[in-house]
Amino acid sequence: MKPRVTELGMLSIGLVAAGVIYLAAYLPKHAPLAPAVVLLALAAAALAGNFLSLTRQPGFAWWRFRQVAGWMVLVYLVVAGMLEFTFVYDHTRGSVLAVMTLLLGVFTLNVPLLSGWTVARFEN
Amino acid sequence: MAVAAAQEQAVPRAEPIVPVRGLVPVGAIIAALVGAIGADWTWGLDFFHVVGGGMWTALDLFMGFIIGPIMRSLPPPARVELTKKLMPKMLLIMPTLVTMTLGAGFQLARHNGMLNTAYNLHGWVVASMIVVAIMAIVALALLQPANIAVLFELRRPQPRPEVVQGLMRRFIYAAAVTGAMQVATLVIMTRLAS
DSSP: OOOOHHHHHHHHHHHHHHHHHHHHHTTTSOOOSHHHHHHHHHHHHHHHHHHHHHHTOTTOOHHHHHHHHHHHHHHHHHHHHHHHHHHHHTTOOHHHHHHHHHHHHHHHHHHHHHHHHHHHTTOO | OHHHHHHHHHSOOOOOSSOGGGHHHHHHHHHHHHHHHHTTOHHHHHHHHHHHHHHHHHHHHHIIIIIHHHHHHSOHHHHHHHHHHHHHHHHHHHHHHHHHHHHHHHHHHHHTTTTSTTSTTHHHHHHHHHHHHHHHHHIIIIIHHHHHHHHHHHTSSSOOHHHHHHHHHHHHHHHHHHHHHHHHHHHHHHHHHO
């Protein structure tokens, strides 16, 4: 069965975006965290499901995936670092910062996964 | 040894995927943006947000509605040549413009009190975040991976035209979608600025 990596990745990034918008929409007050945590858990589950579906893909060009995703991780660590700097600079603290950071982590893993998959699937 | 050197000369070296020289201005722009955020420099933030946003919008609309139809009318070898020249530059330009616009825009909104729930147009600010989220999903899941995949395909000794065309179609359609979303952003931003 053809893995739906792009679709699941879009879902995961969409859930991350929903979580960040939800938290940002309450600023400077603290939003109730439960909805954001649910969105984070769903986004992480979609990301994990995506990785799992790739491991079950026969003949997948893992070497190319690692090459592309590795560099993309580096790029998006810089982007994530900048976003994290903005959160801290804007005095986001405590549990809100923790949830924001985890959402950022899921986002940072999703982007390399999607680029690595798109390149590697055309390798063979 | 001479044979080895001759063989090395005969095999053309693959161009790097990312134009390395272009990383210098990108790094300078990002450093200046971080500086403007760190110094709470309102003019700098305005500059990055307006310039980045204007160029991002124009480029998306240009790619989706001008380059896209032109590319469809070109013969396949011409499409491949245009793609070879265009896509490495897009790989650097687009993320830089997006980072400039969003990084500076979020800080400006915070400075001007627009992020505050008490702000009377707060709903419009949240709407702009939703539009940006949709554009980010399309850009990160469809547009950027297609851009990188095209560059890898073009490094092959014999690029497959059907793969290049399929990926370019995806790139142009994704750019058109984000271009259309940019119109929504223009509506929201002009409303906020009025």
